[in-house]
Amino acid sequence: MKKIKFVVIGFGGMGSYHARDLIGKNEFVETYGVYDIDGAKNQQATEEGFNVFESYEAVLADEQVDAILVATPNDVHKDLVIQALHAGKHVVCEKPVTMSVADFDEMVEVADETGQTLMVHQNRRWDRDFLMIRELYQNQIIGELFQLESRVHGANGIPGDWRHLPEYGGGMVLDWGVHLLDQLLFLVDSPVKSVYADLSYVLGDPVDDGFVSFITFENGLRAQIEVGTSNFMKLPRWYVKGTQGTALIQDWDLSGQVIKQVVTDEKVEPTPIQAGQGLTKTMAPPSEEMIEPLALPEGIAEFPEFYENVYQVINGLNEPVVKNQEVRNVLQLIEEIFESAEGNRVVN
Ligand code: NAD
Numbered sequence: 001m002k003k004i005k006f007v008v009i010g011f012g013g014m015g016s017y018h019a020r021d022l023i024g025k026n027e028f029v030e031t032y033g034v035y036d037i038d039g040a041k042n043q044q045a046t047e048e049g050f051n052v053f054e055s056y057e058a059v060l061a062d063e064q065v066d067a068i069l070v071a072t073p074n075d076v077h078k079d080l081v082i083q084a085l086h087a088g089k090h091v092v093c094e095k096p097v098t099m100s101v102a103d104f105d106e107m108v109e110v111a112d113e114t115g116q117t118l119m120v121h122q123n124r125r126w127d128r129d130f131l132m133i134r135e136l137y138q139n140q141i142i143g144e145l146f147q148l149e150s151r152v153h154g155a156n157g158i159p160g161d162w163r164h165l166p167e168y169g170g171g172m173v174l175d176w177g178v179h180l181l182d183q184l185l186f187l188v189d190s191p192v193k194s195v196y197a198d199l200s201y202v203l204g205d206p207v208d209d210g211f212v213s214f215i216t217f218e219n220g221l222r223a224q225i226e227v228g229t230s231n232f233m234k235l236p237r238w239y240v241k242g243t244q245g246t247a248l249i250q251d252w253d254l255s256g257q258v259i260k261q262v263v264t265d266e267k268v269e270p271t272p273i274q275a276g277q278g279l280t281k282t283m284a285p286p287s288e289e290m291i292e293p294l295a296l297p298e299g300i301a302e303f304p305e306f307y308e309n310v311y312q313v314i315n316g317l318n319e320p321v322v323k324n325q326e327v328r329n330v331l332q333l334i335e336e337i338f339e340s341a342e343g344n345r346v347v348n
Contacts, residue, residue, distance in 0.1 A: 001028075003027075003028060003029055003030045003311075004028065004029045004030070004066045004067050004090070004310070004311055004314060005029075005030055005032035005064060005065055005066045005067070006018075006023050006029055006030065006031055006032060006065075006066070006067050006068065006069050006092075007031075007032055007033040007034065007035060007053065007059045007062075007065050007067075007068050007069070008023065008031060008033075008034045008035075008068075008069045008071060009035055009036075009056065009059070009068050009069065009070050009071065009072060009080060010036055010070065010071040010072035010073075011034050011035075011036040011038075011041040011042070011044065011045045011050075011071075012036070012041065012071065012072075013160075014071045014094055015034070015036070015069070015071030015072075016044075016045075018031075018069050018071060019031045019034055019045070019050060020048070022306075022307065023069060023307065026307045026308075027308075028307050028308050028310070028311035029067075029307045029310065029311060031050065032051065032064065032065060032066075033050060033051040033052065033053050033059065033062075033065070034050040034051070034052050034053070035052065035053040035055070035056060035058075035059050056080070056083070060083060060084060060087035060089065061087075065089060066089065066090060066314070067089055067090035067091065067092065067117075067310075067314070068080075068084045068089050068090075068091055068092075069091075069092045069093075069094075069121075070084075070091065070092070070093040070094055071094045072094075073162040073168040073169065074096055074098065074099060074168060074169025074170075074174060075099070075167060075168045075169050077093050077094070077096075077097060077098050078098045078103045078106070078107060081093050081097075081098075081107050081110075081118065082106070082107060082110050084116075085107075085110045085111050085114045085116045085118065086110065086114060088114065088116065089116065090116050090117040090118075090310075090314050091111075091116065091117070091118050091119070092119050092120070092121055092310060093118065093119075093120050093121065094120075094121050095120055095121055095122055095123075095178050095179065095182070096169065096174045096178045096331070096334070097120045097327055097331070098169075098331075099169045099174065100331065100335065101328060101331045101332050101335060104324075104327065104328055104331055105328070108324050108328075111324075117310070117313050117314050117320075118324065119309075119310055119313065119320055119322055119324075120322050120324070120327045121306065121322075122178075122179070122182045122186075122322045122327070123306055124179040124180075124182065124183055125182065125183065125186055125301075125321065125322065126301055126305065126306065127183075128254055128299040129237055129238060129249045129252065129254055129299070130183045130187075130299075131298075131299035131300065131301055132249060132254070132256075132296050132297045132298070132299035133148070133150075133187065133238050133240060133247070133249070134186075134187055134299075135297035135298065135299060135300075136240065136242070136247055136258070136297060137187055137188075137240075139297070140242070141242075141245075141247075141258065141260070141294065141297065142240075142241075142242030142243075142244050142245030142246065142247055142258060142259075142260055142261075143242040143243030143244030143245065144242055144243045145221060145240055145241065145242045146220060146221055146222065146241060146242065146243065147221070147222050147223075147224075147240065147241040148184075148221065148222070148223045148224070148238070148239075148240045148241075149223070149224045149226070149235075149236075149238065149239040149240070150180050150183065150184065150223065150224070150225050150226070150237070150238055151180075151224075151225075151226040151227070151228070151234075151235050151236070151237060151238075152176050152180065152226075152227055152228075152237065153226075153227075153228045153231035153233075153234040153235060154228065154229050154231065155229070155230065155231055155232045156229065157203050157209065157229050157230070158170070158171075158172065158175075158203065158205055158207070158209050158229055163175060163207070164205045164206070164207060165206065165207065166206055166207050170205075170207040171205075171207030171208040171209075172207075172208050172209055172210050172211060172227045172229060173199065173208055173211055173227075173334060173337055173338070174334070175227075176227045177211060177213075177225070177227055177334065177337070178330060178334065180225045180227065181225060181330050181333050181334065181337075182326070182327075182330045184215065184223055184225060185326060185329055185330055185333065186326065188217050188219070188221055188223070189219075190217040190218045190219035190221065191217065191218045192215055192216070192217060192218075192333060192336075193216045193217055193218050193348070194215075194216045194346050194347065194348045195213065195214070195215050195216075195333065195336040195337060195340050195346070195347045196213065196214045196340050196345075196346045196347070197211055197212065197213035197214070197336075197337040197338075197340040197341045198211060198212050198213075198341055198344075199211045199337075199338075199341040200212075200228070200230075202230055203229070203230065208341075209229045209230065210226070210227045210228040210229050210230070211225075211226070211227055211337065211341070212224065212225075212226045213225045213226070213337050213340075215333070234251065236248050236249060236250050236251075236256070237249050237250060237251050237252070238256070244260055244261045244263065245258060245259050245260040245261050245291075245294075246258075246259050247259075247296070249296065254296065254299075256296050257293060257296070258293065258294040258295070258296055259291050259292070259293055259294075260291065260292045260293075260294050261286075261290065261291060261292075262289065262290050262291060262292055264290075267290070268287040268289040268290055269281070269287065270284040270285065270286055270287050270290075271284060271287070272284055273285075303321045304318070304321065306321070306322075309321045309322075
């Protein structure tokens with residue numbers, strides 16, 4: 001097996017992680033070199049023992065290079081990707097692949113023309129918490145899911161420098177939003193029916209520092225997707241309701257619970273509880289006889305790891321796990337989120 005030789009473009013937070021770990025420690029691909037426009041980053045890469053290229057042109061001219069990984073700020077993804085495809089290189093691009101459907105269509109057209117592979121690193125399809133929810137959905141462990149809440153909450157504002165600026169593709173919809181929306185569309189096997197979104201600007205940046213969006217699917221499932229960067233306490237990462245139960249995943253530590261309804265003709269009524277200044281049976285916990293606590297599902301992917309799949313796709317051995325049509329659907333949803341928030345209206 002010949003490993004695919006990658007050059008990592010952009011040796012920042014994510015690029016250096018690809019170079020050292022994701023590509024660097026993978027059995028299917030290898031880090032052949034690194035290039036950054038910032039001399040200090042190149043110096044750091046040299047000190048770490050990487051083969052550092054002098055220019056992007058030099059990377060593309062090197063016949064030993066099979067593929068490049070683009071991990072620069074979002075605004076330059078498109079140009080770098082198109083140049084690489086024309087130079088006969090395969091490309092893996094960081095998310096968001098670009099900032100509009102129209103730009104992505106141009107990129108895919110060049111990939112088709114040149115016959116090179118273009119894949120987007122939507123790595124959170126492999127997150128265990130997401131895969132657990134996917135198992136609940138697919139195997140109907142708590143019946144059919146009809147409501148889903150997926151959130152990430154931080155208290156540290158927008159990170160870094162370029163993420164604060166619209167011209168670089170900053171803001172949280174394009175940062176964390178693209179992950180959560182990609183997971184959602186990968187999960188739900190039904191077209192989007194409507195979108196409503198509200199963006200947050202509490203930190204005073206010219207880009208959104210978080211958002212809440214409500215996405216309804218043709219099959220009736222309603223999803224609430226939320227990103228916050230001013231949340232000193234977190235809400236659960238996932239809260240999902242099915243026709244026969246409820247599940248919750250608290251955080252990345254995968255703590256959580258699944259409560260399934262016991263389906264029986266002998267219904268045991270709940271005991272009313274004191275709630276504030278009143279008594280309630282409606283809001284009382286269900287009687288113990290009527291519920292069954294279950295363990296969260298395993299959350300095992302039935303598809304190959306990301307770079308193994310890249311290797312398979314480049315060698316014509318498999319379909320991509322992250323398909324370009326799916327990436328396009330997410331970009332379209334993002335455009336609808338911006339449109340909804342701007343007009344304060346539901347987009348159908
Ligand atoms: P960063 O600012 O830490 O690093 C970006 C690097 O790109 C910098 O070193 C910069 O000098 C370099 N650069 C800028 N323009 C360049 C050019 N034309 N040619 C070569 N190098 C150039 O940013 P980051 O946090 O590493 O984010 C980079 C990309 O990775 C973004 O698209 C981001 O959305 C994505 N990302 C993905 C994940 C994930 O989980 N998939 C996580 C973090 C970031």
